[in-house]
Amino acid sequence: MGDPKAFLNIPRQEAGYRPVNERIADYSQVEQTLNTNSRKLQASRCMDCGVPFCHWACPIGNKQPEWQDALYRGKWKEAYEVLSSTCDFPEFTGRICPALCEKSCVLKLSCDQPVTIRENEAAIVEAAFREGYIQVKTPRRNGKKVAVIGAGPAGLVVANQLNLKGYSVTLFDKDEAPGGLLRFGIPNFKLDKNVIDRRMKILAAEGIQFEMGVEIDVNHLPEGFDAYCICTGTPTARDLSIPGRELKGIHFALEMLAQQNRILAGQTFPKDKLVNAKGKKVLVIGGGDTGSDCIGTSVRQGAASVTQIEIMPKPPVGYNPATPWPQWPAVFKTTSSHEEGCTRRWCLASNQFLGKNGKVTGVEVEEVEWIPAADGGRPTMKPTGKKEVIEADMVLLAMGFLKPEQPKFAKNVFLAGDAETGASLVVRAMAGGRKAAAEIDAYLIQ
Ligand code: FAD
Known part of the structure; x- marks a missing residue:
């Protein structure tokens, strides 16, 4: 580990947001970034706890202490390799995750000064893009085909994981572009859509077929696939059925x-x-x-x-x-x-x-x-x-979304993300995507 006592001398430093009067004049991302040296100092605050509560609290099981250490030592590539071993798209979670890891950091519990884990994550993935550590991979095809319905974070993770294992994956979405709520819910000032486009280009180059603007009836799934994953989210918002609901506005x-x-x-x-x-x-x-x-x-x-x-x-x-x-x-x-x-x-x-x-x-x-x-x-x-x-x-x-009733599916149909759990978080949808991909792989490999 880096510096076991750094947290005693170095306070938590957040990059902070752009000033209010500047940022409300546009829709660009509000969050700022720290310089490389300050970022490394923030990483040095990680104590590499014997029992890493941050790792336990993270739905995708990120190995935070390991990448904080690599970041502190300036080993950005190594930091990205460890981070991406558990997280398919750190550029999403690094921006918009509520960071359950930070709520569980021992420095949060002891002195309310957790390590800036989420911001450090964003810094690592941005460096990886900048330095060219993220390269297009060309998996060897295994001859099996999977259809993923819904291109939100859950569907994207399922598609990514299975594609990298050699499955031929087709990703269907009723919207005109992939991303689900990342693109058509979360505002640009939290997540710039170029960040999604940048990743989609890589996924497409790696062989995932995107069929956008195609609404699939999950009771009549398209033929010709060995397995299906339904990642259709929670499309129905909770209504407020009180007198006057029909009024305009x-x-x-x-x-x-x-x-x-x-x-x-x-x-x-x-x-x-x-x-x-x-x-x-x-x-x-x-x-x-x-x-x-x-x-x-x-x-x-x-x-x-x-x-x-x-x-x-x-x-x-x-x-x-x-x-x-x-x-x-x-x-x-x-x-x-x-x-x-x-x-x-x-x-x-x-x-x-x-x-x-x-x-x-x-x-x-x-x-x-x-x-x-x-x-x-x-x-x-x-x-x-x-x-x-x-x-x-x-x-x-803005009172949440109803958990969808799913029909009884055949044995080769799997579920992931909000469609399975009800409305939740991006990181939980991504965790569900990894789980479903592993289940589909285990099913098809037999
Ligand atoms: P979705 O992102 O909903 O994607 C489902 C996809 O399925 C959509 O693209 C949809 O078009 C497609 N689809 C649905 N039906 C069909 C069909 N029949 N055929 C083809 N395609 C179909 N979480 C956070 O962690 N941090 C945040 O800051 C945050 N902010 C949020 C802000 C808003 C406004 C909302 C609504 C949610 C927010 N969330 C946030 C929650 C998070 O966005 C969701 O938990 C997450 O996107 C769920 O991922 P998913 O892939 O399961 O579903």
């Missing part, structure tokens, strides 16, 4: 987010189909990643104001986002978007949408209390009767 979050990403990619939309917050009082209902992305996008579009409401209570000081429900669900993340201009409110349930001339003008909300369960289980919500109206001429519903 109420949208699912992805209507706005996907459209904005498409506009940035050069597409145009008729004026009456635009979901744009310019000059509007925006109310975002829901406090997770999707809600945060709606805030950042609304601010950039020029919203007059943005308010975000959440039905759950504000988390206590010292709250650890890694703590699972029932204590505190991971919907309270503060992202770069919150400091860009947003009022956050907690413990508010929505009773009805109010409107005039068919258009939404506000939402009647009611304060709720959460009564802890005696057995430490899920708390119970109790409305208090304290009601008020929050004015809004645009409402964005």
